[in-house]
Amino acid sequence: MKKVLAALGIIVVFCLIVAVGLIGMYNKLVSLNESVTTEWSQIDNQLQRRNDLIPNLVNTVKGYAKHEKELFEFVANARTKIGSAKTINEKIKANQEMDGAISRLLMIAEQYPQLRASENFARLQDELAGTENRVAVARQRYNETVKEYNVLVKRFPSNIVASYAGFEKKDSYFKAEEAAREVPKVAF
Numbered sequence: 001m002k003k004v005l006a007a008l009g010i011i012v013v014f015c016l017i018v019a020v021g022l023i024g025m026y027n028k029l030v031s032l033n034e035s036v037t038t039e040w041s042q043i044d045n046q047l048q049r050r051n052d053l054i055p056n057l058v059n060t061v062k063g064y065a066k067h068e069k070e071l072f073e074f075v076a077n078a079r080t081k082i083g084s085a086k087t088i089n090e091k092i093k094a095n096q097e098m099d100g101a102i103s104r105l106l107m108i109a110e111q112y113p114q115l116r117a118s119e120n121f122a123r124l125q126d127e128l129a130g131t132e133n134r135v136a137v138a139r140q141r142y143n144e145t146v147k148e149y150n151v152l153v154k155r156f157p158s159n160i161v162a163s164y165a166g167f168e169k170k171d172s173y174f175k176a177e178e179a180a181r182e183v184p185k186v187a188f
Helices: 002-064 071-084 088-111 113-117 119-154 158-167
Strands: none
Touching: 002 071, 002 088, 002 119, 002 158, 071 088, 088 113, 088 119
16 A cells, blocks of 8 residues: 555656646746747837937938939838838838838938038937947847747747647747848948
8 A cells, every 4th residue: 555655656746747847838938938029029119219210310311412312212111111010020021121221321321421510410320320239139139039939949848838838939030131241342
């Protein structure tokens, strides 16, 4: 009888250890899933800040570069796409277009020495640079959190808990565009 109770006790302890482990894995998956959402909201905050700054920057540049209508339309279209994007992947794509628009806008601004000397333009450019740095940091944190979550969703034995509980791999990483991989040309 004592052997049966001892064996039963061992089985109960083993089951408790397994249950605690599974609960821990589930809770970790929930936490990381929420972290992914939180990190995305940080990106959204910074992108909104950038989106709010861009009209001021565009209007400042417009005063000097009246003939650059195509560029201003490109920036306006990029802002519209950001506003209409619904999914994370759509927002990522729309913001990559905005990155290109901002680069073109700043390139145009370089052609106008009076504009570069303008205090308003310099202040807006500094604000935009600071915002771009914040966006870059937020994107990096988001990608790291998505990676940590995806590793847990794929790794054994947490992959069993993840599939049973409905946690799926996330594919919404921020990636550099092909043009960003080219070495910039610097000429003096």
